[in-house]
Amino acid sequence: MASSSSVLFFLSLFTLISLSFLQQTQISSEKQTLLQIKNDWGNPAALASWSNSTFSSYCNWTGVGCSADGSVTSLILWGESITGSVPSSICQLKSLSHLDLYNNEITGSFPQFLSTCSNLQYLDLSQNYFVGVLPSNLDQVLPNITYLYLEGNNFTGEIPTSISKMTRLQSLWLDNNLFNGTMPSFISSLTNLQQLALAWNSFTPGPIPEEYGTLTKLTNLFIAGAHLEGEIPNSFANLTHNNLSGEITINNPFGAQSLVTIDLKKNQLTGPIPESFCTLQKLSLLFLSYNKLTGLLTSSNSLTGSIPKSLRQCPDLFHLEVDNNQLIGKLPSVLWQMQKLTQVIMNNNMLSGELPSRLQWNLTVLEIENNLFSGIVPTSAVIFTYLRLAGII
Numbered sequence: 001m002a003s004s005s006s007v008l009f010f011l012s013l014f015t016l017i018s019l020s021f022l023q024q025t026q027i028s029s030e031k032q033t034l035l036q037i038k039n040d041w042g043n044p045a046a047l048a049s050w051s052n053s054t055f056s057s058y059c060n061w062t063g064v065g066c067s068a069d070g071s072v073t074s075l076i077l078w079g080e081s082i083t084g085s086v087p088s089s090i091c092q093l094k095s096l097s098h099l100d101l102y103n104n105e106i107t108g109s110f111p112q113f114l115s116t117c118s119n120l121q122y123l124d125l126s127q128n129y130f131v132g133v134l135p136s137n138l139d140q141v142l143p144n145i146t147y148l149y150l151e152g153n154n155f156t157g158e159i160p161t162s163i164s165k166m167t168r169l170q171s172l173w174l175d176n177n178l179f180n181g182t183m184p185s186f187i188s189s190l191t192n193l194q195q196l197a198l199a200w201n202s203f204t205p206g207p208i209p210e211e212y213g214t215l216t217k218l219t220n221l222f223i224a225g226a227h228l229e230g231e232i233p234n235s236f237a238n239l240t241h242n243n244l245s246g247e248i249t250i251n252n253p254f255g256a257q258s259l260v261t262i263d264l265k266k267n268q269l270t271g272p273i274p275e276s277f278c279t280l281q282k283l284s285l286l287f288l289s290y291n292k293l294t295g296l297l298t299s300s301n302s303l304t305g306s307i308p309k310s311l312r313q314c315p316d317l318f319h320l321e322v323d324n325n326q327l328i329g330k331l332p333s334v335l336w337q338m339q340k341l342t343q344v345i346m347n348n349n350m351l352s353g354e355l356p357s358r359l360q361w362n363l364t365v366l367e368i369e370n371n372l373f374s375g376i377v378p379t380s381a382v383i384f385t386y387l388r389l390a391g392i393i
C-alpha cells in the first residue's frame with residue numbers, strides 16, 4: 001500500500017513538473033514568435049516594447065493581448081506606421097482570434113496563409129496598401145470569421161462568391177476598394193450580418209440586390225458611390241434604420257417603418273422627392289442634397305411642386321436638407337407648421353412663391369438662397385443660428 005501511494009505521489013509530481021515545463025515552453029515560444037514577427041516587420045519603432053531583454057511579460061507588450069494561460073489571443077496595432085507585408089509567423093500564435101492592423105502601411109496581396117490562424121474570428125486589414133484579388137476560397141481561408149474589415153485598400157476583381165458561405169459574419173466592410181463585377185446578391189445568405197459596407201467600389205451599374213431584403217439583422221448598410229441605379233427594392237420593407245445612398249431612383253413605397261435617417265446626399269437621384277417618405281413615422285433626418293431631383297409628377301403627369309405636402313405626416317422630421325437640386329414650384333405651407341422641423345436647407349433650387357410672414361420661432365437653420373422666392377423676408381423667427389436668404393427677389 002505504502003509503496004503504491006508513493007508511486008502515485010511521484011507520478012503526480014512528475015505530471016506536475018512536466019505540465020509546468022510544457023507551459024513554460026509554450027510561453028517562451030509565444031514570446032519567440034512575437035520577436036520573430038517584430039523582426040519580420042523590420043523592427044518598427046512602434047514595437048519597441050517587444051523586447052527580449054526586459055523582464056515584463058510579453059502580454060504587456062504594445063498591442064498584445066493574452067488569455068489567462070499566457071497564450072496570445074489578440075494583436076491590435078492601429079496606426080503604428082507598420083510597413084511591409086503581413087508575416088506568416090503571425091499564425092504561429094495558435095490562439096490568435098483577433099488580428100487588427102487598421103491604418104498602417106502594409107503592402108502585398110491578401111495574406112492567404114491566414115488559413116493557418118485557425119482560431120481567427122476578427123480580422124481588420126482596413127486602411128492599408130493591400131492590392132490584388134481576394135482568394136476565391138475565402139471561406140476556407142477564414143472559416144471562423146465573424147468580423148471582417150478590408151475597407152480602404154486597393155483590392156480588385158470580383159467579390160468571391162465563397163463569401164456567401166461565411167455565415168458567421170456579423171460585420172463585412174469592403175468599401176473603398178476597387179472591386180468590380182456586379183454588387184454581389186449572394187451576400188444575402190449571410191443572415192447574421194449586422195453591418196454591410198460596399199460603398200465606393202467600381203461595380204457595374206445595377207440595382208441594389210432585392211435579396212438584401214432578407215438581411216433582417218442589418219442595422220447599417222453603406223452603399224454610397226457604388227454605381228447603383230434603379231429602385232429601392234420592396235424587400236427593404238423589413239429593414240430598419242439604414243443609411244442608404246447611391247445612384248437610386250426611388251419610386252416605390254417603403255415599408256421600412258423604423259427608418260430614422262435617410263441619407264441620399266450627393267447621388268444622381270432624379271425625379272421627385274417620393275411621397276412615400278412620408279409614411280415613415282420615425283424619420284427625423286432627411287438628406288437629399290446635391291442630387292438632380294426635380295418637381296413632383298402626379299399620377300396625371302403634371303408638375304405640381306416638388307416638396308410633397310405629405311411630409312407633414314413625418315411627425316419627427318427636424319432636419320430637411322434638399323439643397324442643390326432642381327426643385328421647382330411652391331413650397332407647401334404645411335411645411336412651416338411642422339412642430340419639430342427646425343432646420344431647413346433648400347438653397348440652389350428653383351423654388352418659388354412667398355415665404356410666410358411668420359415662421360416658427362424655434363426654426364434655427366434656414367437656408368433658402370438662390371431660389372425664386374418673392375415677397376418679404378420673414379422676421380419672426382428669432383433664434384436663427386444660421387440664416388441664408390440671399391437671392392430673394
Ligand SMILES: *[C@@H]1O[C@H](CO)[C@@H](O)[C@H](O)[C@H]1NC(C)=O
Pocket residue numbers: 035036052
Ligand atoms: C531571447 O532570449 C532567449 C533566452 O535568453 C534566447 O534563447 C533567444 O534566442 C532570444 N531571442 C531573440 C529573438 O533574441
Ligand SMILES: *[C@@H]1O[C@H](CO)[C@@H](O)[C@H](O)[C@H]1NC(C)=O
Pocket residue numbers: 056057059060
Ligand atoms: C503588466 O504591467 C503592469 C504595470 O506596468 C504590472 O502591474 C503587471 O504585473 C504586468 N503584467 C505582467 C503579466 O507582466
Ligand SMILES: *[C@@H]1O[C@H](CO)[C@@H](O)[C@H](O)[C@H]1NC(C)=O
Pocket residue numbers: 129130131153154
Ligand atoms: C490605389 O489606387 C489608387 C487609385 O487607383 C492609386 O492612386 C494608388 O496609388 C493605389 N495604391 C496602391 C498602394 O496600390
Ligand SMILES: *[C@@H]1O[C@H](CO)[C@@H](O)[C@H](O)[C@H]1NC(C)=O
Pocket residue numbers: 118119143144
Ligand atoms: C473554426 O472552424 C473550424 C472548422 O470549421 C472548427 O472546427 C473550429 O471549431 C472553429 N473554431 C472556433 C473557435 O470556432
Ligand SMILES: *[C@@H]1O[C@H](CO)[C@@H](O)[C@H](O)[C@H]1NC(C)=O
Pocket residue numbers: 156157158180181204
Ligand atoms: C475586374 O477587374 C479585373 C482586373 O482587376 C479585370 O480583369 C476584369 O475584367 C474586371 N471585370 C469587370 C466585370 O469589369
Ligand SMILES: *[C@@H]1O[C@H](CO)[C@@H](O)[C@H](O)[C@H]1NC(C)=O
Pocket residue numbers: 213234235236237238
Ligand atoms: C417581411 O418579413 C415578413 C416576415 O418575415 C414576410 O412575411 C414578408 O414577406 C416580408 N416583406 C417583404 C416585402 O419582403
Ligand SMILES: *[C@@H]1O[C@H](CO)[C@@H](O)[C@H](O)[C@H]1NC(C)=O
Pocket residue numbers: 222243261262263285
Ligand atoms: C451614413 O453612414 C456613413 C458611413 O458609415 C456615415 O459616415 C454617415 O455619417 C452616416 N450618415 C448618417 C446621416 O447617419
Ligand SMILES: *[C@@H]1O[C@H](CO)[C@@H](O)[C@H](O)[C@H]1NC(C)=O
Pocket residue numbers: 339340341342360361362
Ligand atoms: C417649436 O415650437 C413649437 C411651438 O412653440 C413647439 O410645439 C415645438 O415642440 C418646438 N419644436 C422644438 C423642436 O422644440
